[in-house]
Amino acid sequence: xxxxxxxxxxxxxxxxxxxxxxxxxxxxFLAEQALTLEAVSPDAVALAxxxxxxxxxxxxxxxxxxxxxxRGAGGTATPAAAxxxxxxxxxxxxxxxxxGIVAAAASLxxxxxxxxxxxxxxxxxxxxxxxxxxxxxxxxLHRDHGWCGDxxxxxxxxxxxxxxxxxxxxxALFVRAFGPHGLPPAQLAAGRAVFDTMRTELMGGQYFEMVxxxxxxxxxxGDAVSRARxxxxxxxxxxxxxxxxxxxxxxxxxxxxxxxxxxxxxxxVGEAFQLRDDLLGVFGDPARTxxxxxxxxxxxxxxxxxxxxxxxxxxxxxxxxxxLLGDPRLxxxxxxxxRGILVRTGAADRVESLIADxxxxxxxxxxxxxxxxxxxxxxxxLVTAATARAA
Amino acid sequence: xxxxxxxxxxxxxxxxxxxxxxxxxxxxFLAEQALTLEAVSPDAVALAxxxxxxxxxxxxxxxxxxxxxxRGAGGTATPAAAxxxxxxxxxxxxxxxxxGIVAAAASLxxxxxxxxxxxxxxxxxxxxxxxxxxxxxxxxLHRDHGWCGDxxxxxxxxxxxxxxxxxxxxxALFVRAFGPHGLPPAQLAAGRAVFDTMRTELMGGQYFEMVxxxxxxxxxxGDAVSRARxxxxxxxxxxxxxxxxxxxxxxxxxxxxxxxxxxxxxxxVGEAFQLRDDLLGVFGDPARTxxxxxxxxxxxxxxxxxxxxxxxxxxxxxxxxxxLLGDPRLxxxxxxxxRGILVRTGAADRVESLIADxxxxxxxxxxxxxxxxxxxxxxxxLVTAATARAA
Numbered sequence: 001x002x003x004x005x006x007x008x009x010x011x012x013x014x015x016x017x018x019x020x021x022x023x024x025x026x027x028x029f030l031a032e033q034a035l036t037l038e039a040v041s042p043d044a045v046a047l048a049x050x051x052x053x054x055x056x057x058x059x060x061x062x063x064x065x066x067x068x069x070x071r072g073a074g075g076t077a078t079p080a081a082a083x084x085x086x087x088x089x090x091x092x093x094x095x096x097x098x099x100g101i102v103a104a105a106a107s108l109x110x111x112x113x114x115x116x117x118x119x120x121x122x123x124x125x126x127x128x129x130x131x132x133x134x135x136x137x138x139x140x141l142h143r144d145h146g147w148c149g150d151x152x153x154x155x156x157x158x159x160x161x162x163x164x165x166x167x168x169x170x171x172a173l174f175v176r177a178f179g180p181h182g183l184p185p186a187q188l189a190a191g192r193a194v195f196d197t198m199r200t201e202l203m204g205g206q207y208f209e210m211v212x213x214x215x216x217x218x219x220x221x222g223d224a225v226s227r228a229r230x231x232x233x234x235x236x237x238x239x240x241x242x243x244x245x246x247x248x249x250x251x252x253x254x255x256x257x258x259x260x261x262x263x264x265x266x267x268x269v270g271e272a273f274q275l276r277d278d279l280l281g282v283f284g285d286p287a288r289t290x291x292x293x294x295x296x297x298x299x300x301x302x303x304x305x306x307x308x309x310x311x312x313x314x315x316x317x318x319x320x321x322x323x324l325l326g327d328p329r330l331x332x333x334x335x336x337x338x339r340g341i342l343v344r345t346g347a348a349d350r351v352e353s354l355i356a357d358x359x360x361x362x363x364x365x366x367x368x369x370x371x372x373x374x375x376x377x378x379x380x381x382l383v384t385a386a387t388a389r390a391a
Numbered sequence: 392x393x394x395x396x397x398x399x400x401x402x403x404x405x406x407x408x409x410x411x412x413x414x415x416x417x418x419x420f421l422a423e424q425a426l427t428l429e430a431v432s433p434d435a436v437a438l439a440x441x442x443x444x445x446x447x448x449x450x451x452x453x454x455x456x457x458x459x460x461x462r463g464a465g466g467t468a469t470p471a472a473a474x475x476x477x478x479x480x481x482x483x484x485x486x487x488x489x490x491g492i493v494a495a496a497a498s499l500x501x502x503x504x505x506x507x508x509x510x511x512x513x514x515x516x517x518x519x520x521x522x523x524x525x526x527x528x529x530x531x532l533h534r535d536h537g538w539c540g541d542x543x544x545x546x547x548x549x550x551x552x553x554x555x556x557x558x559x560x561x562x563a564l565f566v567r568a569f570g571p572h573g574l575p576p577a578q579l580a581a582g583r584a585v586f587d588t589m590r591t592e593l594m595g596g597q598y599f600e601m602v603x604x605x606x607x608x609x610x611x612x613g614d615a616v617s618r619a620r621x622x623x624x625x626x627x628x629x630x631x632x633x634x635x636x637x638x639x640x641x642x643x644x645x646x647x648x649x650x651x652x653x654x655x656x657x658x659x660v661g662e663a664f665q666l667r668d669d670l671l672g673v674f675g676d677p678a679r680t681x682x683x684x685x686x687x688x689x690x691x692x693x694x695x696x697x698x699x700x701x702x703x704x705x706x707x708x709x710x711x712x713x714x715l716l717g718d719p720r721l722x723x724x725x726x727x728x729x730r731g732i733l734v735r736t737g738a739a740d741r742v743e744s745l746i747a748d749x750x751x752x753x754x755x756x757x758x759x760x761x762x763x764x765x766x767x768x769x770x771x772x773l774v775t776a777a778t779a780r781a782a
Contacts, residue, residue, distance in 0.1 A: 044596075118555060122548035154601060160509050168594070196563045207552050230432070
């Protein structure tokens with residue numbers, strides 16, 4: 001995802017700065033969880049530390065979509081003075097609806113953390129957000145202590161548990177957003193419905209992607225592009241953009257036409273977001289993406305980019321793609337060879353066109369919605385932030 | 392865990408049969424989740440199938456502790472006729488408080504399923520509940536389809552996702568227990584507090600156990616027994632018995648003295664339950680335990696049984712234990728050698744005594760509590776079921 005996101009997420013000064021407020025909620029909540037773990041064993045605080053460090057690197061994109069969808073649906077910001085008071089009290093939904101929505105939005109960062117930690121275990125990835133993946137960190141801890149047993153197995157177990165905690169904590173934080181000093185409890189059921197669907201669809205989408213990779217395109221060449229787009233929708237577009245928007249809408253009791261507009265816009269922006277991520281995974285600068293270039297190629301991911309390339313590839317190019325894609329030992333030369341094919345077949349350009357088309361249509365949906373000016377401007381910025389080419 | 396549990400869990404006829412009602416709630420709930428997954432991709436239904444088959448093998452011990460603690464704290468059973476009506480409506484908390492508590496109790500089975508699926512991934516175990524572990528099942532699915540890539544990696548990923556779904560669904564089902572046709576929403580916060588603590592403490596306890604294993608007893612010989620008992624408390628006793636009891640108590644708004652009694656009783660029964668499990672893991676019949684004999688020894692678990700043995704072992708025995716324990720290739724001869732040491736050092740007898748002592752003290756706590764007769768009798772049966780020697 002482009003680094004530009006951080007700069008472009010609408011930021012306001014002081015206690016109203018959304019990204020900072022999300023960070024504060026997470027910091028306070030995780031400090032409290034660390035105490036529970038410390039009572040189990042001082043060793044177990046390593047889990048809370050790993051989660052804290054991991055979420056510190058988040059871009060707060062999902063919370064921003066959630067928050068501004070809520071504002072767009074009529075949720076009211078707390079005046080800065082009240083928010084400053086609220087900042088004194090641990091930050092988890094204790095002063096009014098605005099504090100509640102920030103806590104609910106922050107819970108999405110923990111959900112994403114769970115998904116990424118477990119994803120890295122499943123893919124055996126080395127790197128995430130420019131640092132060693134969590135399972136590699138726990139393996140290093142094992143090695144540094146000179147402990148017995150297999151360090152990689154210890155690392156895997158540590159990351160499975162850290163991800164399980166993120167998943168549990170995400171929902172614990174979400175629930176805290178409601179109550180006499182937070183969001184109206186009457187909205188909890190509507191919010192839960194989105195939250196629960198988000199979780200099930202993401203895990204189903206990740207499994208669907210695994211099966212697609214395992215079938216390696218043998219599911220029928222003709223519809224490879226549509227299947228790749230379906231994978232994107234469920235493994236990324238929904239939980240990255242659509243569900244955060246729908247969550248904000250549900251928590252504000254948005255009318256059906258606005259929900260429908262958010263859904264349309266969310267799926268389009270979410271697809272464009274993932275297509276951008278796919279391009280960056282192959283062509284991006286690792287210093288900016290935080291991941292080694294070509295990892296998606298080594299993992300054999302059946303992206304839209306690859307599907308486009310295979311549609312237009314000649315027999316030689318196709319054979320090259322099929323032999324190199326999914327080779328875990330693929331080196332820089334191999335990555336460069338695949339890049340050449342992705343460019344020569346026009347696949348990279350077609351993905352750029354698809355992104356542009358998605359963004360255009362998302363902006364049309366946004367323009368058609370009845371929204372307060374501030375929310376419309378913020379959502380428009382977010383569309384750019386989520387999909388723009390890294391400068 | 393002894394098979395005797397199933398027979399001993401208090402069972403009443405017809406729609407009041409608790410284990411059957413828990414099973415019905417799970418079946419209905421999982422069928423609904425399968426539809427959400429099917430909409431993602433027909434492939435993804437394999438995740439719901441794996442969860443359904445896994446929870447079908449559960450003993451419903453935790454739901455029984457939760458339900459009878461609730462009854463003991465004044466929760467009122469629905470008359471059989473009303474319960475029969477309720478059974479027509481999908482079974483998730485739609486007719487009164489009794490249906491609500493059954494749904495909340497059933498959510499504990501999904502939580503346990505998540506813990507066990509991920510535990511088997513972390514330990515790379517082959518078998519669970521007499522069947523291949525979930526990651527082995529997904530590996531077989533990969534092999535049977537002749538798919539590309541590494542079948543073990545596919546299996547691992549499938550089990551991580553299935554466990555993540557169980558964790559998410561556990562909490563989704565828990566929340567459904569509340570509402571106009573379920574438990575009073577006013578009890579939700581009290582129930583959530585127990586639920587959230589349970590999750591964090593279990594994951595902290597599992598990590599603590601990993602570190603203890605990795606340190607292989609080098610944390611100081613003198614307190615090896617107390618550290619092993621601490622591991623038991625957090626990785627098993629609390630979530631198997633104490634937290635289910637406290638959840639039932641919280642959902643009935645139990646007074647502080649009853650909560651305290653349940654906590655005392657729960658920690659004692661929970662410890663005895665895990666000590667019994669440790670004995671069965673070494674000396675039990677695999678046909679009854681559903682797990683190969685000696686797996687705990689191969690994994691190098693630092694159980695109380697092992698700590699007792701090392702306290703009394705002579706130098707030769709100690710060297711034998713230290714060389715064999717944690718050897719993943721330990722064969723039946725090695726297991727038999729270790730069994731001999733566990734018996735000769737009196738460790739097995741000491742564990743039996745500790746179980747008997749725990750159970751006696753738990754019965755004292757139960758006797759001191761103010762409980763309706765039916766709940767007292769049911770809880771007393773459950774103490775036996777959870778800790779008795781397999782016949």
